[in-house]
Amino acid sequence: MQRRVFASCGPGRVHRRPRPRAEDPGWRPSRQGPLRQPEGGGLPGDRVGTHTGGSRTLDPVPLAPGRRRVLQPRLKPLPEEAFETGRWFTPRVDRYSQITVRTNQHSVPVRLIGQSVRVLLHANDLVVYDGRNEVARHERLSTRGGSQLVLDHYLEALIHKPGAFPGSTALEQARSVGRFTPVHDNWWAAVRSAHGDAEGTRALIQVLLLGRHMRHEHVVAGLAAAFRAGALTADAVALEARRAAEGDSPAPPAPAPEPPAPAVEEHAKVTFLADYRLTHLPPDTRPLPSVAAHDQLLNRRRTGGQGASQGEAT
Structure with missing residues (x-):
């Protein structure tokens, strides 16, 4: 809605130019109709209706700070799943x-x-x-x-065609990012001089395949240890890499010290009467018993038995 403002541009001439309503703080509509409830079940006062020049306009009213508490129950909850960007x-x-x-x-x-x-x-x-x-x-x-290009993506193909390995683009990019170190080059040169180019390259590819289930640092440490020891096989590198992994593995936590046993108060010792009598008996000076008299009874019985057996025989 604009208001036409007449300005004088000289004697006998009048120029009309539109003036925005926002620039005229003193502008008021000629008449104002009653406020109505917005359609759609909104809150009272969400929109203000005015009548100006026979037309009705709805102007949004900015939310007051306290109206957020009123509108919050009407909002839908946020989705639980993260939005993929x-x-x-x-x-x-x-x-x-x-x-x-x-x-x-x-x-x-x-x-x-x-x-x-x-x-x-x-x-x-x-x-x-x-x-x-x-x-x-x-x-x-x-x-x-x-x-x-990632060198690990081509190892299965290069192990069958080792001649394509030295000049591959994947190897150049692996060197540029530090995945193929000088330790790899030293061990590769030694194993090629010992077993030939094809077999030496295949052995290096087998070593690189260890990186799929071992850390890169452990494989490099295994290569360095095998090179120092002169072990030019992939199995020796795998063994040294496992040793490096075991050395880097954190030690198991020490068991917590057991709390000291609570001090037991010393009580008076209770002694039974029978034990006391056995420990306090007077010394026994009597001689040890003898069984010599019983031996005499045995001899007499043997003599009587022999006489009875002779009488039965006669």
Whole structure:
């Protein structure tokens, strides 16, 4: 609603220009109708109705601080599940075991070649799912046409073609991010000189496969220990890595010391009368009993028995 303001622009000339209502604090409607209850079951006073020039307008009124307590019971509860802010994609894995997301290439395990996967793109990273299982996670690239490859995704293929391992792009990126250290290079060079390029590379790939169920630091420690000892087999590296893992594992907590036994008050010792009499008997000076008289009775009985047996015989 605007108010027309007439301004003088010179002798005999009048210019009309519209003036917004907000700029005229003294403006009042010519007449004002009664306030009505808003439709839809709102609260009284949510909207103010005015009549101006034969038309009725509804202007919103800002909420007062105390009205929040009145409106809170009318609001719906917040959802229990977290709201996902990422964007879903369903690319197909090409023959190089890579997917394309927003013009960038990302690697996935080689077993997914030819299949469709689900990708959840966030602001800082992207997660690749095969069904409900997470199979890869990459940092989101800020460039266009970039490539992000993980060496672990290609190990199953490289173990059958070890000649492609030294010049692979995945190996270069693993070196740049620190996953393939100089310790790996030293052990790899030693095992290739001892067993040949193909067998040495296969042994290194077997060592890299240990990183799927062991920490990277433990595998590097196992490689360093095996290199110092001259053990150029994957089994020796696995043994040293397990020893490093056992050494880093936290020791079991010591058992809590037992609380000291409560002091027992010493009471008077009770002695039974029979025990007292046995311990306080006078010394016995009588001689030990003898059984010599009983031996005489045995001899007499033996003599009488012999006479009876002779009489029966006659």
